[in-house]
Amino acid sequence: QVQLQESGPGLVKPSETLFLTCTVSGYSISSSYYWGWVRQPPGEGLEWIATIYHGGSAYYKASLKSRVTISEDVSKNQLSLNLRSVTAADTAVYYCVRGDALAIASFWGQGILVTVSS
């Protein structure tokens, strides 16, 4: 049974960089599927952030592209998200997801709440 576990800081200061990791167990991220990140501000809706496919193809939400990098570490079977110059608007639960197609989320991690505040 595949499991996705997000990890990272729960609190980040404005203008700093948020770095999140998703550790995948039960499946090798290099085998197949699209892997990505979706976020949800408290009490609000869902927002797709980025997706990566093994081999390096990365896709980003247009409005976030200048601040976001998604990457994979096959040796650790991990997915990472790097979000630069954060503001309060980046406060959200960040979900690691797996999909059968680009940006679809067939399987979700439990999510991690990240608060941007000084």
Place this chain on the structure above:
Amino acid sequence: EIVLTQSPGTLSLSPGERATLSCRASQSGNGKYLAWYQQKPGQTPRLLIYDASTRAPGIPDRISGSWSGTDFTLTISRLEPEDFAVYYCQQYGTSSGNTFGQGTKLEIK
């Protein structure tokens, strides 16, 4: 970027009734690549429908999706107590514009 508009914002129905949720795309960008998710309070979203009308594994057949042009519909034929939740549609499959709708809350009347 395609904008997905869901309606109604809130739908109040009773168990046993039929629910019809709408998701309209601002343009016909990505064909049938639309998904529906269900999210209950305090839980992670769950994929219900993909490719506009294909049920995800384990989803009961009283839940169905359809589409015509830029209009997508999620139908729950007979509401069960566990169906009351928030539903999101999502266009996927594009390099940068994989947007979600704002959600429809299905509540018990």
